Amino acid sequence: MPMDNLLKEILHLNSVSGDESRISSYLIGQIGKRKRSWNVSPEIFFGQNFHDNIILVFGNPRTAAFAHMDTVGFTSRYENQLVPVGGPEILEGTWLQGRDQAGDIRCKLQEKDGNLFHDFPRGIQRGTLLSFEQDIKISDGYIQAAYLDNRLGMYALLKLCETLENGLIVFSTYEEHGGGSMPFLLRFIYENWGIRQALIADVTWVTDGVHLNEGAVISLRDSHIPRKRFLDRIIQKADESAVPYQLEVEAHGGSDGREIQLSPYPMDWCFIGIAEENPHTPAEKSAFFDLECMVKLYQYLMQNL
Structure with missing residues (x-):
């Protein structure tokens, strides 16, 4: 998967937590242009009632996928x-x-x-x-830049939109600084579509058990623990997909999955993302192979869960 203009452009847009309006406006513009070529044209929810958050509804959704737009x-x-x-x-x-x-x-x-x-x-x-300050470097199948967390998650979901027939995509705010937008987003999607399962498209860290160039990362736990019955279904479907992946088990860290678990809604969740080195620095580093695996895994899971 080579570097393309979409990824390059979103990497050059600042969106520190609380100031996501610029990236949100860019996404709305891109969605308007690109949806004509997508398999399904989604219903789009954004604007004053949603602050800078964006919700895309494709067909009859069973599963929601989340990616946060903000950075440190x-x-x-x-x-x-x-x-x-x-x-x-x-x-x-x-x-x-x-x-x-x-x-x-x-x-x-x-x-x-x-x-x-x-x-x-x-x-x-x-x-x-x-x-x-942004300084993008591409070499030998790797990308090094600021904001890979979570521009790579955003990019994966935008690529998913091209083929998605039934599903719900959410671009959220404030994740890096304690959350805050997820409660009303969860209420909206649960009350309107009865969504009971969610995937979190985000970036995790390279550790002694998670490595670059070994596929997408399915997290079995971080500081919070998803329901094992749902995790078992995820792993079964991931095996069926034949997409390379690796399993993560950590005691710390978190994502928008935290707010799903703490919400009053019976919604299962699982973090499925991409590994990076040098987190929360100007030189975050990930592998294009892993990004390609992440996109393919989301395409399969959103269709088959």
Whole structure:
């Protein structure tokens, strides 16, 4: 799976948690253009009542797939101070970018006595959101860039839209900073379509048991534990698909699956994503082979679950 313009474009759009309007507007534009060539033209829900979230409904959905649109970053404070948004890796000298009312911003991240600062030559307007400067590198079947978490999950679901006949796609907000949009999204899709099973398209970490170039990642647990009966069905269908995958078992971390499990709705969930190195840094790294496997596995599962 080579790099294409869609992935390149979404990697260049900033969307720190709380400021997802730019990426949301881009997606709505792309959906409007691309849906003419999709197997099924979906019903689209977005706008003021959904904040920056987007829901696409194809045919008669049984399963929902979620991908969050936001990224980690920083908020400008006082006296050149910065406050993390989500859990960005703190690397001295990292280039950050953003924009306030006075213009474009490019500065370096600095740390002193446990506090974070920027070195921009003028004060930055309070509340301005900064993100890692983008620098995409492609080599030997790998991609290295900022925001792979969760641009790769978004990309996989956009590719899924091309062939999906029955299913529900959700692009959510705020995942990196404690969630917040999922409760009303879950209520909307449960009350309108009775959705009882969900897949989480997101990025996980390379560990001693999860590696690059070994296929999609099916997570059996992180800090939360999905229902085993549903996991067994997922694995059975994954085996039937013949798509390469690997199983993850972790004690920490989480995703939009957390809010599904804590919701009042009887909805099963499973994280199915892609592995990356250097998480929450400007140099996240993943394999195109794994991305291709992720897309193929979603295509099979959404049709057969």
